[in-house]
Amino acid sequence: MTNVIDGNAVADGIRADLEDCVDTLDNAGVTPGLATVLVGDDPASETYVSMKQRDCEEVGMNGIHVELDGDAAPDELYDTIDDLNDDSSVHGYLVQDPVPDQIDYREVIRRIDPAKDVDGFHPENVGRLVAGDARFKPCTPHGVQKLLDAADVDPEGKDVTIVGRSRIVGKPLANLLMQKTDGGNATVTVCHSRTQDLAEKTRRADIVVAAVGAPELVDGSMLSEGTTVIDVGVNRVDADTDEQRSSSSQNSSSSDDTEKGYELVGDVEFDSAKEKASAITPVPGGVGPMTRAMLLYNTVKAASQQEDVDVSLP
Numbered sequence: 001m002t003n004v005i006d007g008n009a010v011a012d013g014i015r016a017d018l019e020d021c022v023d024t025l026d027n028a029g030v031t032p033g034l035a036t037v038l039v040g041d042d043p044a045s046e047t048y049v050s051m052k053q054r055d056c057e058e059v060g061m062n063g064i065h066v067e068l069d070g071d072a073a074p075d076e077l078y079d080t081i082d083d084l085n086d087d088s089s090v091h092g093y094l095v096q097d098p099v100p101d102q103i104d105y106r107e108v109i110r111r112i113d114p115a116k117d118v119d120g121f122h123p124e125n126v127g128r129l130v131a132g133d134a135r136f137k138p139c140t141p142h143g144v145q146k147l148l149d150a151a152d153v154d155p156e157g158k159d160v161t162i163v164g165r166s167r168i169v170g171k172p173l174a175n176l177l178m179q180k181t182d183g184g185n186a187t188v189t190v191c192h193s194r195t196q197d198l199a200e201k202t203r204r205a206d207i208v209v210a211a212v213g214a215p216e217l218v219d220g221s222m223l224s225e226g227t228t229v230i231d232v233g234v235n236r237v238d239a240d241t242d243e244q245r246s247s248s249s250q251n252s253s254s255s256d257d258t259e260k261g262y263e264l265v266g267d268v269e270f271d272s273a274k275e276k277a278s279a280i281t282p283v284p285g286g287v288g289p290m291t292r293a294m295l296l297y298n299t300v301k302a303a304s305q306q307e308d309v310d311v312s313l314p
């Protein structure tokens with residue numbers, strides 16, 4: 001039987017442990033503060049930041065949301081960043097990616113106080129991660145590591161193929177999984193748009209991670225029997241009213257999807273991949289909720305460091 005890894009359940013467990021940390025901080029008079037900055041009105045980004053704000057409320061953190069117009073000048077965003085850097089009630093914050101074209105996201109990242117950079121994107125934090133001395137593990141890769149652990153899949157000695165080399169997923173995940181530490185020690189192959197014969201790389205892997213942004217790119221024919229499959233992709237596709245697909249797919253359209261006009265699918269074709277996999281994450285309900293839980297984790301860590309209050313992180 002294939003283990004369908006329940007990301008919502010694992011994330012719930014982490015959130016429950018983080019609530020204890022929030023209590024400890026509270027006893028010391030500290031409320032962890034997380035700010036989200038959104039430039040423009042990309043619908044998916046709006047969904048993500050509102051979910052992040054709701055998560056804060058749930059665990060007793062202070063959620064602050066800043067929204068700038070899509071045509072905001074770079075200086076306006078830099079001023080916001082300077083204010084957040086100076087605000088001692090904000091322990092961590094992020095600027096939702098993507099930003100509009102007039103803004104250079106790299107420049108944005110460089111301006112964030114590395115001590116508050118709960119995404120782990122600042123060059124100092126990237127350097128520390130690569131050096132094996134991470135301050136903040138980036139949320140999605142950290143969430144993937146926690147999911148593997150929850151599914152009793154130890155990467156040590158395994159061949160891992162990651163499809164995608166982005167700043168947010170592929171690159172940091174490759175670094176985490178190859179580190180000489182618990183939860184690491186894997187042999188990692190990183191694939192991207194110039195990779196030749198992708199299927200050969202995924203077939204020889206014990207663990208396949210798909211982080212591409214291409215709906216259902218990885219299917220069962222590209223996997224070997226017994227593979228662990230982690231689907232990071234979250235893609236909005238037109239709500240599918242096709243009878244056959246609706247009844248067979250785990251991503252089948254619900255009346256909800258029809259109302260929204262889209263459904264969420266991963267970068268993995270779930271049904272055919274599940275036939276081969278020993279364990280697999282669904283979309284939604286897999287990596288996504290873990291990303292949000294690990295953002296809370298990093299915010300608790302940031303508050304603990306800035307306020308000099310010890311907490312026992314999960």
Ligand SMILES: NC(=O)C1=CN([C@@H]2O[C@H](COP(=O)(O)OP(=O)(O)OC[C@H]3O[C@@H](n4cnc5c(N)ncnc54)[C@H](OP(=O)(O)O)[C@@H]3O)[C@@H](O)[C@H]2O)C=CC1
Nearest residue numbers: 140164165166169192193211212213232233234287288291
């Ligand atoms: N669940 C979660 O918490 C999160 C989900 N996501 C989702 O994950 C997906 C990927 O996001 P992100 O990493 O930001 O995406 P990016 O667009 O930044 O990166 C995509 C990567 O996939 C590679 N790629 C594109 N096409 C192919 C192909 N045909 N074969 C092999 N590799 C290919 C690109 O290669 P190249 O470098 O050559 O261009 C690039 O490295 C999206 O669906 C996104 O929504 C993202 C972050 C968090």
Ligand SMILES: Nc1nc(=O)c2c([nH]1)NC[C@@H]1CN(c3ccc(C(=O)N[C@@H](CCC(=O)O)C(=O)O)cc3)C=[N+]21
Nearest residue numbers: 047048094095096097098119234284285286288289291
């Ligand atoms: N600075 C920055 N930091 C990020 O961490 C960041 C970002 N920019 N830009 C976009 C990506 C994407 N991302 C997701 C977070 C949660 C879900 C998530 O919770 N997904 C739910 C479903 C969400 C839905 O219903 O739409 C799930 O998969 O079950 C998905 C994707 C964070 N990102």
